[in-house]
Amino acid sequence: LYNSDLENFTRIKTDPANPTLEGCFSADGYSHDAMCFIYKGADVEHLGKQICIGFNENTFTVVDMSNKKKPVELSKAGYEHVSYTHQGWMTDDHRYLLLNDELDEQNEDVNTSTYLFDLADLDNPVYLDTHFGNSVSIDHNLYVKGNYAYEANYAEGLRIKDMSDIAN
DSSP: OOGGGGGGOOBOOSOTTSOBOOOOOOTTOOOSEEEEEEOOSSOGGGTTOEEEEEEOBSOEEEEEOSSTTSOEEEEEEOOTTOSOEEEEEEOTTSOEEEEEETTHHHHHOOOSEEEEEEOSSTTSOEEEEEEEOSSOOOEEEEEEETTEEEEEETTTEEEEEEOTTTTO
16 A cells, blocks of 8 residues: 555444554555455464465565554565566465466566465465466456366456365
8 A cells, every 4th residue: 555545544343434544564565455364374373363465566465464553574475477466365275375467468478377376384485386378368366265266367258277286
């Protein structure tokens, strides 16, 4: 979020008619999108914490938002062919992060790309691989449910990817 947006960024608590600002993390610049959740993955140091992953133009940033007044950056990572880190989603077990770069196909001359990271250690994301589609269609948003990733593309509609063997 830009600092000027802080006044408009609110978290609704128990009274939706009176939202209040709880806190914000802006140390990594502009976030185009974010995924926030109560962490239930393999990293026992962060189990049960409120974690947000911001997709911030040229990186993704993992932030502990448990103390809204003092968020803590745990890590940030980039990847090859970065053009515009747009959006991503964690697998249901909070182990893997899949993300889309909205402009890599256009700027880096690569086929539709989905980047895969291992987040077993939130303080040290590990790039695993890139899944390249069979065409140069710009990807936009993806979401994960169970063993499937659902990815929207501008010109080629919806792609559904089977992730039942994602570790390999």
